Amino acid sequence: MRSDYDVVVVGGGPGGSTLSTLVALQGHRVLLLEKEQFPRHQIGESLLPSTVHGICRLLGVADEVADAGFVKKHGGTFRWGLNAEPWSFDFSVSEKFSGPTSYAYQVERMKFDKILLDNARSKGVDVRERCDAVDVLEEDGRIRGVRYDDADGVRREVRAEFVADASGNRSRIHKRIGGARRYSEFFQNIAVFGYFTGGKRAPAPGSGNITCASFDLGWFWYIPLSDELTSVGAVLRRESAERLKDGPRAKVLEGLIGECPLIAGFLADAERVTEGPYGEVRIRKDYSYIQERFWRPGMALVGDAACFIDPLFSSGVHLSTYSALLAARSINTALSGAIAEADCFREYETRYRREYEVFHDFLVAFYDMQRDEHAYFREAKNITGSSATDTESFVELVGGGASDESALISTAPSSSRKRRADLLERSRKIHWQGSRVQVQAIFGESMGDDALYEGGLVESPDGMHWARPGQPAS
Numbered sequence: 077m078r079s080d081y082d083v084v085v086v087g088g089g090p091g092g093s094t095l096s097t098l099v100a101l102q103g104h105r106v107l108l109l110e111k112e113q114f115p116r117h118q119i120g121e122s123l124l125p126s127t128v129h130g131i132c133r134l135l136g137v138a139d140e141v142a143d144a145g146f147v148k149k150h151g152g153t154f155r156w157g158l159n160a161e162p163w164s165f166d167f168s169v170s171e172k173f174s175g176p177t178s179y180a181y182q183v184e185r186m187k188f189d190k191i192l193l194d195n196a197r198s199k200g201v202d203v204r205e206r207c208d209a210v211d212v213l214e215e216d217g218r219i220r221g222v223r224y225d226d227a228d229g230v231r232r233e234v235r236a237e238f239v240a241d242a243s244g245n246r247s248r249i250h251k252r253i254g255g256a257r258r259y260s261e262f263f264q265n266i267a268v269f270g271y272f273t274g275g276k277r278a279p280a281p282g283s284g285n286i287t288c289a290s291f292d293l294g295w296f297w298y299i300p301l302s303d304e305l306t307s308v309g310a311v312l313r314r315e316s317a318e319r320l321k322d323g324p325r326a327k328v329l330e331g332l333i334g335e336c337p338l339i340a341g342f343l344a345d346a347e348r349v350t351e352g353p354y355g356e357v358r359i360r361k362d363y364s365y366i367q368e369r370f371w372r373p374g375m376a377l378v379g380d381a382a383c384f385i386d387p388l389f390s391s392g393v394h395l396s397t398y399s400a401l402l403a404a405r406s407i408n409t410a411l412s413g414a415i416a417e418a419d420c421f422r423e424y425e426t427r428y429r430r431e432y433e434v435f436h437d438f439l440v441a442f443y444d445m446q447r448d449e450h451a452y453f454r455e456a457k458n459i460t461g462s463s464a465t466d467t468e469s470f471v472e473l474v475g476g477g478a479s480d481e482s483a484l485i486s487t488a489p490s491s492s493r494k495r496r497a498d499l500l501e502r503s504r505k506i507h508w509q510g511s512r513v514q515v516q517a518i519f520g521e522s523m524g525d526d527a528l529y530e531g532g533l534v535e536s537p538d539g540m541h542w543a544r545p546g547q548p549a550s
């Protein structure tokens with residue numbers, strides 16, 4: 077039976093809108109089903125440069141994002157580890173990370189996600205909101221489509237060559253991929269968060285920094301979303317979760333703030349927002365997991381539907397949008413018939429897992445509070461294999477760029493092919509795909525690559541397909 081679409085994407089968060097746009101731009105027929113009516117609230121407000129300057133450019137939406145008035149994030153401030161005093165990093169600390177892409181944004185996800193979803197629509201994706209995917213259609217061991225309830229509550233079925241589950245943490249269909257969702261034994265945190273007006277700001281240029289402050293029960297994030305609005309969340313260790321039963325959430329959050337002097341000081345003259353989408357104090361838990369498998373014939377998991385680590389270091393949207401790019405390559409290539417689906421998705425899973433592991437391993441090291449910042453910096457260098465200084469390695473890693481990211485994203489005319497090739501060689505060496513995405517977005521072409529493993533694939537010159545090493549893409 078002929079498919080109604082080439083691809084059905086479930087979920088219109090950053091992962092789903094990125095994937096659907098990058099497939100539709102290749103001329104394929106894409107349906108995106110989103111349960112909510114946008115704008116809708118979502119957590120995950122602190123972005124990394126690889127999303128802002130890499131993915132958003134590929135999507136053709138970078139200018140719109142730049143014009144949206146989001147707060148520029150030049151770096152971060154930590155009250156963390158053995159050092160009792162807060163310490164900051166700035167992306168421009170590293171010579172190689174300074175330049176036009178040495179910042180990210182703190183975004184209201186209601187606005188950011190809508191920009192990406194509207195962009196998908198304008199690039200040819202059939203976007204349908206208030207459509208709740210309830211199951212997948214399976215025939216002969218292959219996923220063939222999606223069963224969903226439309227905006228009028230009518231149950232429908234749609235057939236497609238591929239289904240991508242980008243419906244996040246609360247996915248209803250991820251189990252159909254097979255294998256279990258493995259919850260982390262290390263990361264078992266619980267987040268309680270709300271929004272405040274009138275919170276203090278650090279002086280420029282650090283006024284848009286994310287602040288992460290540890291305290292006895294865990295740590296706080298403090299994210300300036302505008303001159304007025306601040307996102308404030310406490311991330312509690314599992315054994316501190318009892319505190320959440322101490323009374324109404326707002327009271328609990330207030331109490332926790334009182335136990336963290338740095339955050340309490342920032343919020344001394346602030347008021348919690350009590351109305352509208354930011355008026356609720358929310359709780360999130362059970363968010364650190366990885367699925368045993370990321371794909372099966374006819375279906376792939378993208379973004380949080382596949383895995384998530386922890387809020388520290390703001391890696392979620394980067395991992396989600398980067399995995400969406402990898403999945404788009406796999407789907408585009410499989411649809412063209414140039415390379416077998418199994419090879420395309422093996423490449424997808426290998427690369428996505430590797431990116432996840434870089435963040436995972438560094439996060440595990442960073443949660444060891446018995447170290448000072450210099451030890452964290454060294455650990456960043458060890459994990460990335462960078463030849464930069466320890467501090468630069470750390471700054472570039474937590475900025476989403478890793479070693480030499482700054483130079484990789486430099487648009488200066490001096491970026492000759494030779495220099496670019498040198499930088500890519502380092503990027504390849506440290507296995508840091510975020511930086512490669514940025515290079516691709518800026519230079520408009522993929523850099524080619526050696527395969528990661530025997531029989532592995534490389535990206536095509538336009539970066540939108542896979543190819544066999546040494547062979548032209550279809």
Ligand code: FAD
Binds near residue numbers: 086118124387391393
């Ligand atoms: P989502 O953003 O979850 O989007 C999934 C979409 O699918 C939603 O729009 C949902 O409505 C839709 N959907 C769900 N079910 C269905 C269905 N049945 N049918 C149709 N549609 C459906 N990341 C950062 O980068 N920076 C941060 O500062 C950060 N802070 C975080 C703090 C906390 C406490 C937590 C838990 C996470 C944080 N994250 C952060 C992670 C970030 O929230 C996610 O990684 C990111 O939103 C994943 O994007 P996604 O597109 O994969 O999924």
